[in-house]
Amino acid sequence: METRIAGATREVIIGDERPTVLIGERINATARKSIAEAARTGNWEVVRREAVAQVQAGADIIDINMNVFGADEVALLPAAVRAVMDAVDVPLCLDSTNPRALDAALKVCKGRPLINSVTGEESSLKGILPLVKQYGAAVIGLTQDEAGVAGNADTRMAVARKIIERARSVGIPPEHVVIDCLALSLGADPASAQATLEAIRRVKADLGVNLTLGASNVSFGLPDRKALDRTFLSICMAAGVNCPIVDAAAVRQTVLAADLILGRDKRARRYIGVYRERAKR
Amino acid sequence: METRIAGATREVIIGDERPTVLIGERINATARKSIAEAARTGNWEVVRREAVAQVQAGADIIDINMNVFGADEVALLPAAVRAVMDAVDVPLCLDSTNPRALDAALKVCKGRPLINSVTGEESSLKGILPLVKQYGAAVIGLTQDEAGVAGNADTRMAVARKIIERARSVGIPPEHVVIDCLALSLGADPASAQATLEAIRRVKADLGVNLTLGASNVSFGLPDRKALDRTFLSICMAAGVNCPIVDAAAVRQTVLAADLILGRDKRARRYIGVYRERAKR
Numbered sequence: 001m002e003t004r005i006a007g008a009t010r011e012v013i014i015g016d017e018r019p020t021v022l023i024g025e026r027i028n029a030t031a032r033k034s035i036a037e038a039a040r041t042g043n044w045e046v047v048r049r050e051a052v053a054q055v056q057a058g059a060d061i062i063d064i065n066m067n068v069f070g071a072d073e074v075a076l077l078p079a080a081v082r083a084v085m086d087a088v089d090v091p092l093c094l095d096s097t098n099p100r101a102l103d104a105a106l107k108v109c110k111g112r113p114l115i116n117s118v119t120g121e122e123s124s125l126k127g128i129l130p131l132v133k134q135y136g137a138a139v140i141g142l143t144q145d146e147a148g149v150a151g152n153a154d155t156r157m158a159v160a161r162k163i164i165e166r167a168r169s170v171g172i173p174p175e176h177v178v179i180d181c182l183a184l185s186l187g188a189d190p191a192s193a194q195a196t197l198e199a200i201r202r203v204k205a206d207l208g209v210n211l212t213l214g215a216s217n218v219s220f221g222l223p224d225r226k227a228l229d230r231t232f233l234s235i236c237m238a239a240g241v242n243c244p245i246v247d248a249a250a251v252r253q254t255v256l257a258a259d260l261i262l263g264r265d266k267r268a269r270r271y272i273g274v275y276r277e278r279a280k281r
Numbered sequence: 282m283e284t285r286i287a288g289a290t291r292e293v294i295i296g297d298e299r300p301t302v303l304i305g306e307r308i309n310a311t312a313r314k315s316i317a318e319a320a321r322t323g324n325w326e327v328v329r330r331e332a333v334a335q336v337q338a339g340a341d342i343i344d345i346n347m348n349v350f351g352a353d354e355v356a357l358l359p360a361a362v363r364a365v366m367d368a369v370d371v372p373l374c375l376d377s378t379n380p381r382a383l384d385a386a387l388k389v390c391k392g393r394p395l396i397n398s399v400t401g402e403e404s405s406l407k408g409i410l411p412l413v414k415q416y417g418a419a420v421i422g423l424t425q426d427e428a429g430v431a432g433n434a435d436t437r438m439a440v441a442r443k444i445i446e447r448a449r450s451v452g453i454p455p456e457h458v459v460i461d462c463l464a465l466s467l468g469a470d471p472a473s474a475q476a477t478l479e480a481i482r483r484v485k486a487d488l489g490v491n492l493t494l495g496a497s498n499v500s501f502g503l504p505d506r507k508a509l510d511r512t513f514l515s516i517c518m519a520a521g522v523n524c525p526i527v528d529a530a531a532v533r534q535t536v537l538a539a540d541l542i543l544g545r546d547k548r549a550r551r552y553i554g555v556y557r558e559r560a561k562r
Binding site: 186187190191193194197218222223224227228230231232234235237238239253254256257258260261262263265266267268271272275279 | 467468471472474475478499503504505508509511512513515516518519520534535537538539541542543544546547548549552553556560
């Protein structure tokens with residue numbers, strides 16, 4: 001199954017036979033104070049620079065989260081989309097749960113963006129899916145619902161199936177739905193990574209859709225986060241994740257290695273090519 | 282299934298619910314000139330120091346290969362075994378295809394060592410298995426036979442089954458056979474890693490035995506070998522490898538991370554414990 005995401009001029013195809021697509025996570029006002037501050041003060045140059053840096057580091061799609069406490073996301077999200085489109089031509093991932101902010105951003109966003117995200121909750125399905133359909137976008141479905149983040153693989157699988165079915169019922173094909181099986185902090189619950197891995201394998205085997213993952217939650221609160229993040233990402237890629245949300249600069253080398261090992265980089269062209277580019281700098 | 286390997290005073294248990302066991306690869310005269318030179322000149326201090334360094338870096342078992350061109354392995358292997366036993370008390374892995382050298386080494390080796398290795402070839406089965414039985418040792422079975430290293434997972438699986446059956450027929454139980462599905466160079470054949478991975482998954486699912494792997498062959502001839510090695514090792518551990526042959530210092534952090542992710546380190550005690558020890562130094 002192939003998911004096609006597009007910017008103004010560039011298309012990115014997510015699929016199991018292809019190199020892994022990296023969604024750059026760093027323009028995130030919820031997670032990063034410097035981005036929240038830039039958004040609040042209208043300093044879009046910070047956002048533009050962050051977009052360029054991520055694309056140079058290997059990001060294929062740029063996630064934009066403008067959920068700034070006390071500020072108006074309906075105004076900020078389209079403004080940030082414009083800023084990023086000024087700086088780079090890769091496709092965007094609009095990161096919001098607010099239908100009005102998404103609608104405003106979709107109006108100005110060129111190409112076919114990814115919307116991040118819908119959940120299995122009724123209010124989310126009703127608020128987000130009509131926008132996905134209206135703008136011909138693709139959407140990330142989180143495997144959580146009214147009961148919270150499902151603890152085991154069975155319930156995560158059931159939520160994924162529900163989201164895909166509901167999307168289909170409003171005219172959104174399964175290839176426009178990318179599932180996130182949700183990585184939780186290993187520090188809070190050491191068994192959580194296994195539930196995530198099992199959910200990934202089952203969603204891939206039974207539903208065949210493309211899979212994203214915010215892979216850096218897993219190391220929250222633990223020492224040596226980089227080793228944990230890259231190891232977890234390697235294992236999740238082997239299990240079926242093919243468009244993770246990541247800090248591209250931190251994980252690019254791991255992703256290139258995993259793609260080579262998993263047969264997504266025939267003749268090692270990308271692996272060797274990127275190494276040569278780096279050696280030149 | 283649990284494989285128990287022992288030194289003079291220390292026992293190591295290999296099993297899927299347990300932390301991954303690391304077999305230290307660095308006392309290898311075939312692969313390393315400094316070790317061959319030390320063996321040739323009888324400078325066993327070099328070998329002792331290498332043993333201590335590997336155990337400090339996290340090796341649970343020490344592999345010893347004394348296949349030195351032009352020298353007498355039948356004399357060298359037991360001498361090296363004595364040197365390593367002088368320095369450390371971990372179990373040993375006697376790395377030779379020469380039954381006479383193995384017999385001489387087994388005579389002096391305390392505990393229950395691992396023999397590295399037997400293959401599916403008639404001459405190897407006939408030469409090695411009687412020694413394994415006689416000394417109550419365990420053995421690594423390589424999935425290759427007269428036809429060479431099998432290209433696909435089916436034939437590797439058949440060779441693994443053959444070795445386990447032949448061992449059983451001479452009184453060696455399956456838990457004393459550890460299978461190596463063989464990692465080849467990705468540079469020579471980019472599809473080879475997938476065949477290795479599929480073989481690992483199938484041997485684990487169908488035969489249930491413990492699995493080793495010489496995981497650093499995979500990066501031979503490619504740039505940034507460390508990134509490739511640790512990524513491959515992570516993925517192979519998730520597939521079922523639980524006692525790889527490695528440079529412990531290079532991969533320890535990856536192995537600790539993977540064990541935590543794969544549920545082999547309850548409450549993150551080892552992961553955090555080793556981090557604290559390192560921070561103290």
